[in-house]
Amino acid sequence: xxxxxxxxxxxxxxxxxxxxxxxxxxxxxxxxxxxxxxxxxxxxxxxxxxxxxxxxxxxxxxxxxxxxxxxxxxxxxxxxxxxxxxxxxxxxxxxxxxxxxxxxxxxxxxxxxxxxxxxxxxxxxxxxxxxxxxxxxxxxxxxxxxxxxxxxxxxxxxxxxxxxxxxxxxxxxxxxxxxxxxxxxxxxxxxxxxxxxxxxxxxxxxxxxxxxx
Amino acid sequence: xxxxxxxxxxxxxxxxxxxxxxxxxxxxxxxxxxxxxxxxxxxxxxxxxxxxxxxxxxxxxxxxxxxxxxxxxxxxxxxxxxxxxxxxxxxxxxxxxxxxxxxxxxxxxxxxxxxxxxxxxxxxxxxxxxxxxxxxxxxxxxxxxxxxxxxxxxxxxxxxxxxxxxxxxxxxxxxxxxxxxxxxxxxxxxxxxxxxxxxxxxxxxxxxxxxxx
Numbered sequence: 001x002x003x004x005x006x007x008x009x010x011x012x013x014x015x016x017x018x019x020x021x022x023x024x025x026x027x028x029x030x031x032x033x034x035x036x037x038x039x040x041x042x043x044x045x046x047x048x049x050x051x052x053x054x055x056x057x058x059x060x061x062x063x064x065x066x067x068x069x070x071x072x073x074x075x076x077x078x079x080x081x082x083x084x085x086x087x088x089x090x091x092x093x094x095x096x097x098x099x100x101x102x103x104x105x106x107x108x109x110x111x112x113x114x115x116x117x118x119x120x121x122x123x124x125x126x127x128x129x130x131x132x133x134x135x136x137x138x139x140x141x142x143x144x145x146x147x148x149x150x151x152x153x154x155x156x157x158x159x160x161x162x163x164x165x166x167x168x169x170x171x172x173x174x175x176x177x178x179x180x181x182x183x184x185x186x187x188x189x190x191x192x193x194x195x196x197x198x199x200x201x202x203x204x205x206x207x208x209x210x211x212x213x
Numbered sequence: 214x215x216x217x218x219x220x221x222x223x224x225x226x227x228x229x230x231x232x233x234x235x236x237x238x239x240x241x242x243x244x245x246x247x248x249x250x251x252x253x254x255x256x257x258x259x260x261x262x263x264x265x266x267x268x269x270x271x272x273x274x275x276x277x278x279x280x281x282x283x284x285x286x287x288x289x290x291x292x293x294x295x296x297x298x299x300x301x302x303x304x305x306x307x308x309x310x311x312x313x314x315x316x317x318x319x320x321x322x323x324x325x326x327x328x329x330x331x332x333x334x335x336x337x338x339x340x341x342x343x344x345x346x347x348x349x350x351x352x353x354x355x356x357x358x359x360x361x362x363x364x365x366x367x368x369x370x371x372x373x374x375x376x377x378x379x380x381x382x383x384x385x386x387x388x389x390x391x392x393x394x395x396x397x398x399x400x401x402x403x404x405x406x407x408x409x410x411x412x413x414x415x416x417x418x419x420x421x422x423x424x425x426x
Contacts (some may be wrong), residue, residue, distance in 0.1 A: 006262075020256055023245035032236035042231055045258060048280050049219075059279060066272055067261050146256060 004040040005201070006033070006072050008064045010056055011079035014123070015047025019168075019176030020044060027077075029186035034199060048172065052083045052095050053103035056081055060107060074115035074197065078107060081122035081141065085133035093133055108150050118198040119145055121154040125169055131160075151194035158188045217253040218414070219285050220244070224292035227336070228260025231281065232381075232389030240290075242399035247412060265308050266316035273320060277327065287328035291320060294335030294354065298319045298346035299374045306346055314353055321363050331411040332358055333402060334367040338382055344373075364407035371401045 009015050009027045017025020024032065031043040048055065056078070060120045081104070084095035104119075107190060108174055111117045121138050138156050145152030155166040159165055165181030177185075188194055222228050222240045237245065244256040257280045261268065269291070281287040294317070297308035318330075323332045332406055334351050346394020351369050358365030372378055378394030385391060390398075402408055 012257075014257070016257070019246060021248040023241040023248065023256065028236040028241070032234060033233040035236065042229070042262060043228070043236065048257070049255060050282070055279070063276065066268070069263070181304070 002039065003073055004042070005075055005199075006042045006044070006068055007075040007077060008044045008046055008060075008067055010060045010064075010098050011047040011077075012051045012083050013047060013049040014081050014082065016045060016049060016164060017047070020047045020051055020179055020182045022179045022182075024179075024182065026182050026186040026189060029183060030190050032196070033190060039199070049079065049081075050083055053080050053100045053107070054095060056080050057103040057107050061110060061114075062116075063146060064111075064202045068115070072186075073201065075118070076111045077118045077120065078111070079120035079122065080104075081118045081137050082124035082134065085124060085130055085137060086123065086126065086128060091129075097133070097137060097140070100137060102177050104141060105148075106140075107146060108144065112148065112150060116201060117150050118194065118196055119139060119150055121156055123156045123159040125159070125166060125175060143205065151198055152180075153189055153192045153194050155185065155188065159185070162188075180186075215252065216286055217255070218256070218288055218412075219255045219281055220288040220290060221257045221259055221273075221280055222275045222290045222292075223269055223277075224260040224333075225264045225296050226260060226262040226389060227295065228292050229262060230395060231262055232385050233392055233395045235392045235395075237392075237395065239395050239399040239402060243403050244406070246399070246403060248340060248397060251411070260292075263296055264293065264394070266293050266313045266320070267308060268311060268356045269293050270316040270320050274323060274327075276326075281328070281401060286414065288331070288414075289324045289381055290331045290333065290411075291324070292333035292335065293317075294350050295337040295347065297376060298335065298337060298343055299339065300343060304342075310346070310350060310353070314357065317354060318357060318361075320362050321357065323390075325361065325363060329411055330363050331407065332363055332365045334365060334369055336369045338379060338388060364411055366405045366407050368398065368401065372398070373395070375401075379401040 020071050031041055034041045046063055081100055084100040086094050088094045092153055121141055124134055128193035134156055138154055142152055162184050164184055165177045168181045237276055240258050244254055247254045294313055297313040299307050301307045333355055337347055351367055353364055376399050377397055378390045381390035381394045382388055
């Protein structure tokens with residue numbers, strides 16, 4: 001499985017790599033690592049700051065179809081939900097849990113018809129209320145991934161204990177790390193067997209499955 | 214002029230950085246350089262392989278509006294035309310010169326209403342017929358930039374003499390360099406006074422100009 005692949009990464013500012021003075025984020029670091037290992041990867045980083053699950057639901061398919069020509073060996077990665085859990089002006093969540101989950105299920109089901117899909121779980125250093133929402137969302141996303149047979153990599157626990165990430169976020173805008181935090185996150189995600197299997201195309205997409213499954 | 218800025222880079226595979234094992238391309242290198250110099254830059258790389266001027270005309274505004282919230286200090290950069298000049302299956306150009314120019318004028322005029330715009334000229338190592346088309350297109354784009362008062366950085370002549378770029382392209386897929394060629398191109402573009410003036414916001418966008426100009 002070493003032919004050329006094209007990956008679209010959809011998500012929020014953490015996917016975009018906001019705050020990284022190296023201009024790579026975790027996405028750029030993992031793509032560079034795969035290329036240096038000899039994989040012919042073309043990468044499209046489609047992370048957008050402040051995007052909620054609703055924003056991504058509204059745009060992902062159109063932006064993916066413009067970048068993935070018919071017949072290419074494609075991959076789709078998603079990471080969202082942190083902005084859904086962030087505080088709105090009234091102190092509630094920007095998006096209720098039920099809405100986030102409805103968007104996530106629709107996105108992941110539709111995406112799996114197009115290409116092998118990976119979901120990277122949300123995280124957001126932001127105080128106890130936000131973190132309680134993230135906890136609950138992560139539990140639901142884990143179940144959803146299992147139900148849809150889509151690999152899910154949880155990052156919340158790792159980030160919560162990742163000193164360089166938290167230190168850089170504190171020294172920055174409070175949420176986004178710099179090169180050290182993104183490098184640590186890239187190492188963590190890249191070490192996951194789910195990442196490797198998805199990149200290598202060992203996970204079949206739903207379009208390859210029998211229609212009655 | 215050191216407040217946060219958000220840049221959308223639209224273009225083709227050379228904007229995407231296709232072939233760069235460092236995952237940066239010229240765009241990523243110039244963004245990282247600006248950030249290391251203390252500029253708070255958020256960058257969206259919206260280069261797409263094989264995109265012609267027609268493809269970019271059809272998508273740029275929607276993708277830009279999703280990424281540039283009202284009130285942000287935005288920049289727009291474009292680099293396209295190489296795929297327009299590439300050979301189609303019948304040995305002609307994928308896009309006639311007149312169509313490319315019509316797309317370019319519409320894109321640049323509309324973009325300048327939104328934010329300061331930079332145009333980076335096309336290049337494509339591809340034999341005498343393709344290169345003659347690129348030559349002609351570059352001349353027209355230079356005039357268009359002058360007419361619209363949009364800075365235009367020509368790269369064709371630089372690339373044609375850039376040994377590392379041409380050597381890496383030869384060793385690769387014939388068109389795309391690797392890290393050395395992209396680093397050289399980033400140095401060349403970054404050294405242009407037009408790049409610096411555009412990044413620093415010294416070039417006003419059309420929306421700031423009197424309506425009758």
